[in-house]
Amino acid sequence: MEILLAIVVGTLYASGIYLMMRRNLVQLIIGLGLLSHGANLLIFIAGGLRSNRAPILAEGEKGFSTVMADPLPQALILTSIVISFALTAFALVLFLKTYRIVGTDDVDEMKETDT
Amino acid sequence: MITDILTCIFLLIGALLSLVAAAGVLRMPDLFIRMHAATKVGTVGVSSITIGLMIHFHAITVTSRGLLVIAFFLLTAPVAANMIARAAYRSGVNLWILTRVDEWKAHGEIEEED
Amino acid sequence: MVEFVCTIVTVLLLIAFAASFVRVVIGPSLPDRVIALDMAATIVVAIILTHCVQSGSAYYIPAAISIALLSFVGTVAFALYISKGGPS
Amino acid sequence: MELFIYNVLIAMLWGLLTGNMSVGSLTIGYVLGYISLTLLYPPTGKKLSYFEKSIQLIRFVLYFTKELLVSSWRVARDVVKPLPQMRPGVVGIPIDAKTDLEITMLANIISLTPGTLSLDVSPDRKTLYIHAMYVLNPDDLRKEIKEGLERRLLEVLR
Amino acid sequence: MTLLPSLPIIIPLAGAVLCMLMRRNIAAQRVIALVTSGIILLISLYIMMLTKDGTIAVMNVGDWQAPYGITLVIDMLSSVMLLLVGLLAVGISIYAGAALDTERVKYGFFPLMLILLMGVNGAFVTGDLFNLYVWFEVLLTASFILLALGGERAQLEGSIKYVALNLLSSALFLAGIGILYGMAGTLNMAELAQVVQQGERGGLVTMVAVMFIMAFGIKCGMFPLYFWLPASYPTPPHVVTALFSGLLTKVGVYALIRVFTLIFSTDPEFLHGLILIGAGLTMLSGVLAAASHYEIRKILSVHIVSQIGYILMGLGLFTKLALTGTVVYLMHVIIVKTNLFLIAGIIKRIKGTNDLHRLGGLYKERPGLSILFLISAMSLAGIPPLSGFFAKLTLIIAGLRAESWLIVVVALGVSLLTLYSMTKIWAYAFWKPAPELLPDLDPMPKGQWILLLPVIGYTVIIISIGVFAGPVFDYADLAAEQLMEPQRYMEAVLGGN
Amino acid sequence: MSSIIFRTATRYMFPPLLMFSIYLLLRGHHYPGGGFVGGLLAGAAFALHSFAFGVEAARRALRRDPRSIMAVGLAIALLSGLPGLFFGEAFMAGIWWEIPLRPGVTFDLGTPFIFDIGVYFTVLGVLLTLVFAIGEEE
Amino acid sequence: MLILLSICFVAALFAPLVYRILPKYSGALLMVAPLAMFLWLIKQIPVIRHGHVIKQTVSWVEKLGLELAFCLDGLSLLFALLISGIGILILFYTQGYFKGHPQQGRFLAYIIAFMASMLGVVLADHLLLIFIFWELTSFTSYLLIGFNHEREDARKAALQAMLVTVLGGLFLLAGLILMSNASGTWLLSDLIQRGAELRAHAHYLPILVLVCMGAFTKSAQFPFHFWLPNAMQAPTPASAYLHSATMVKAGIYLLARLHPALGGTEEWTVILTTIGTTTFLVGAIMALGQHVLKRLLAYTTVSALGAMVMLLGIGTEETIKAMMAFILAHAFYKATLFMIAGGITHETSETSVDKLGGLRKAMPYSFVCALLAGWSMAGIIPSFGFVAKETWLHALEHYPVLIVATVMGGAAYVLVGYCTGVKPFIGKRKGGHHLHEVPFSMRIGPAVLGLGCLVLAILSEPIGFGIVEPAVSAITGESHAVHLHLWAGFNKAFYISLGTLGLGIGCCFARRGFLKLGSGLSIFARIGPDAAYRGILAAVLKFAAWQTRVLQTGLLRDYIRVTVLTTVVLVGYAFIRAGGFERWENLMPISPQVAMVAMLMILAAFFTANSKSRLRSILSMGVVGYGMAMLFTFFGAPDLAMTQLVIETLTVSLLAMAFYHLPTFRMGSSLRTRSIDVAISVAVGVTVTLLVLAALHVQTPTPVSDYYLEHSYKEAHGRNVVNVILVDFRALDTLGEITVLAIAALGAYALLKLKPKKKGASE
């Protein structure tokens, strides 16, 4: 199972990188999105898929009796999801603005600052 | 036991309905017809699965929340469908060639609106 | 039994999900893709609910409601986009 | 008055959500609902009358469920068939519904019923355009909706 | 310790929140920013007092004992970095208050700056790997916005590259964290270090370590990962570039130092060798790029890269003396670089441009400014007895002691080219007679003396680092000593078990 | 403009949505949910409002600028870390009070919960800042 | 010592201020600093004479072993006397030379700072301290050479001088550090004791070469001599001081200083003698072809420096004695001639010897001084130049080849002495305008030094044992008796000296020929070291521009490619180095749901990446997100599933809202570009997959999480462990997270609302 999921992670990273190398600003954003999906899934898998039971203590119980899913990677991924959402939102506006000011959404044409 | 069987039945019905809806979405000839399949059968499908869920747990908290799920779906689905259909119709999405009547005749008039 | 049926149900739902994904990909118009995605979200809700039954934990129900609501908001946003004449 | 009911409904909804129908819980629900409503409506002197219409409501729900199941079956069958039998069309239906709530409810109910999908309300709010899957005769369809769904719905609402 | 180590995080956040609440009151925002910066400085001084005897200050946030909660750890290196942040914050606040247009302030310059400081401080004090990631994102986000704020074309274009490449780095970082967590079952850096040093997972550890080199390498502007830096740094207002140059890349370097002295110290031959190679190429590539530019801010920006090379050189050599050099270099370069950018800002104000071909005559007209520039520039070039000299000297001694001839040759050569670049600015902007075509835009902009305040202050610091190199080296040496003995860090955090 | 149907539906969905968001916030400590998702849903409610009635109306319904809400949320989150200090514990240490609702039933109010409220408001403010700003774009 | 040195630096620091307040008396006031030093040094002569060494040490940078260690012995005393003594005179001279010049204050500051640095070089006992002052002399000389900064030539010359000397300085630094590493001490006085050890060390040759590089660049040895004539762009006081009397001799000083430690080996002798002799001759020959006063002097300075290195290279007691005498003689006559040359140019605005003449009437004082100095330079009795040359020739008794060289060089000195000391003053007046003598302050220096040439000669004996002897002892490391005589009788040396003079006079008559030769030699300007310097500089700049162009293409794609490829290669290498995989254990069995979701996600990712329609791309990404949510659901993460779905929907909606304002996809890349990108992306994918797989087999039980599961309800009052982690165990993360959210929103808002201003509005 994990092997299959590892391939998924690889695919997400690959697609993300590929999209980032395209010329369009929107593709850049989508690429970043896929990349963050990939990273999240990687944490999820690497953190260990030890159980499918949610780490939530049932009403009335005082302690867990069976193996639960590891809660820490979940918390990490949650944080990471939110952060990448924030960045995606900002990047989106940034790109929107860039398109307005530069007059194109072609990344290849944006090399004024480098030379 | 009986609850289990009922649960299974409702779940399966839901799944099959969703499958049918999906088939509709794939097969139907134009957007509007596809929407009939997508929104309605999907809604009924989810509701059916929710009923299965409520039967399975037969607990008041689960049932109340299940009812809420159904209620939210019944509330949102038609509105969403309406919004999309209206927008699509006005923006000139093609009707199926066999469409019999078009009494609205506002098809593709979006520009006038804005 | 329930667990087994749940697996079957999930697989069926996933097939439906795949079908709606195909519609997302082939379009042809934007509204087509949008309703297909909306339906995909609905199917995800169904899968989550099925998983509730399978795992015996009802924790996922609020998640289902949230998705229903959010996907509604999303669909509306797309509808507005379409009615503003946004290009696909 | 309408708002009051609505508020009570919200309070009950709260109870449902928390799974706790105690007085305290309902009060919290009421207060939350009140806050939400005040956000929506700045206080006005609007006054509405209302009475319980539970019997009509139940009748309506039963009718609607039947319609839902029947037409679901029809659509589902058609989807699976190798050659679909549908005759779609866009039809305008003159409506008696007046208020926003009435129009919306009607449109939604129509949309929920498989085989029909409301598209838009005319600017003069007198006609509801729908897309239907089986339009053998537009006038039959009009009649079916006006006599069936709209009448029963307005009964409940008025 | 229940509060102190967290204050460098709390105070700027509180200041930022206050600024956000006082959105419309620009004057109040300026005051808040300045006061907050002042408090940050005072706190960092106090922390320095506490840690100067070698104490490692540890605080468990929320009273959850390590490794379960997030632990804040301040050793000498962190302490030094915090102090630098404090110094920078005060100067930048003063400068920004006078230099920035009201529009930028209205749209949140000060809260963004304070949040940037929060992120930077957070990165310096945290003892938790994932928390480090969070602070990185905080400061990156703040920097994205500061970079783009204003919305001029160059800014936006630069921002896009900056955003794209830094997010790529974040994805790498995150992947590294995920794998490390899966391997060690903890995120606490001290415990991670313990697990890694038990050494059963050598191969994988090295792989992950390489990922960390890459992730932090992008952030700190290492060769060949630094492209975003020259593309973006010369675009925002000078005060923003000054802030960035002082802090952003340095956080990346700090992270590299922290992680590669504490956690990944098991395979120095390969890993630190890799860093050393990177360091050499970085300093060379950066300085060459600087030699090819004729715009002050571009020269200074690519020079950042070159200086990163020096800082990394100490880490790559991985001896106590080398790390001492690295710490001194950090102290030196943060202040000097910031100061140079601030001076470039003043030049832009006076002359309306930073283009060397269009500038001139400043030496004649502004002897004071000239001297301020010259001191910073020569410090950067390593002319004794200014701050940069001691930093480079230490690294070179360390390199020769380690018999890493090649890196020493590169470091010395780069030093010469740095001198070349600095004298280029000096010759073109200051010595050369002013080209006729450039009118003196604003002979004495009002409030210019306020802009000079931080510059003078930093210049005094630059000279002081040289003159009082003794005490400076005592601190740096202590920092290096702690870095070379990670056992102390682990004991301080985990309580010796 | 949007249709009557959508406007009406929004009017009736708005309060339950807000309520649901608060429900998620309150239950978050024990069940899935929490300040983040709660805040997002509250934001979604206002976003819907802005779709239906325009951004101006949504701003009026919100009463305060979303950026202020955001700042207040951050302030709450930050301040929730301080009570621990008065009890001699560390920054962000959880302090819990048991609030009796009725005899025998208590509600655990703790600083982590207050922190979650801060998250709620921050997220609400953030989402609306974004939605309104993009919505107001020409 | 330290205090006196500090006073000098302080004087430099306050020079502009002093000048601004008291412009007329600034020179005199500031002179107090070097004067104090000079007097103190004079006082020490007897002490040093008796073989004592004065030391002073103040700790500075303990951790680096760097101390402010100073040591005064015979060698440093001689140099320090020269530096402070001539420095005083130069300050007088400056007063007149720069009268009314707006930047005189700055000049004073620079030159006093230089003087202090130079004193530091010769007094320092710590290797690093020497280097510090060494670099300071380079730096101050940069400011001095570039003093006429509005002239491009001056700027270029300043840069050249600094680059060359600093380059040498860096070599020197490396040499010094290696030396310290090899000997285990930083102190010169200790180092000298460990000479044998050092000479036997494996790093001896590198050390020697590095130190020589430092010394040769500073002392303008061939092939680094070119900067010195160019440095004549400096104002004359600076040239007189730096480029004749002091700075250029720093290299000589250093070599002399290190002679006991490094000298006496074959390598030492070969390197120093070869380079020294070459420089001596090259300088002399180049001087012949010059007609500009200062350049004439500059080339002979180069030559003289070569002679000193040559003499030091031979390293016998005699040659060292000769070297010291020559240093003394050279400092006196060369500084005088420079000052006279400056005075002439100051009054006539003329720089070429050939356009000058008949100034004796107008400038009698100058003439006398110049004559004395020129006399000494030509090495004619009675002058100290003669004494030095006698000693020199005597010392070279056993080196006939070098004697020939000396004769040739000496002849050139005669010519230059004539051209600069005599020729401008005799013959017909050239240039009609009204001329007068230089101001008084400009006469003091030449007068003192010019007379000094004579006086020293007369006082040869006491100078010899009082000053030269301790210096020689310091260089050789053992005590010697030095006797200098004005008149040593008609010995071989005298005859050779006489011959030299004759040859020199002959040269004076053949000067026209030499000028032609000089223009012929100007070919060296194109192929010589100067050209090499320019060529190297240009090549470096060209390479720099090329690398910047190649690396900083401006294309984000290129940046990502390089970044990603580097990562892939290095991680892949680490993977191979680690020996690939081990076996996996405890993998979960494949479940059909998960497998399907995985396949769907792969497909969705593919369609996201490969789509001509941006909405298809975006919605496909939504599907990926839904897939993530389903995985989270299947593996027990309800919070994650919920958040993922909500966020995914929001993201897609926000994108849709923004799309309204963005154009549709238009630009595609070429097939080649896409193929490369696909290859790179696949490489990334494979690497990441391998990484995850490699990570799978090392998973450990997670004690941290068990702690959370156990304590979440008991101590943190929460049943939902994930939420408890977020708001309690790791609340700080969440605080950071919402901060990110808040500022991202703030930024987006600002970006949308803030309209860019017109150009140049900010800063």
Ligand code: NA
């Ligand atoms: Na639906």
Ligand code: NA
């Ligand atoms: Na929906």
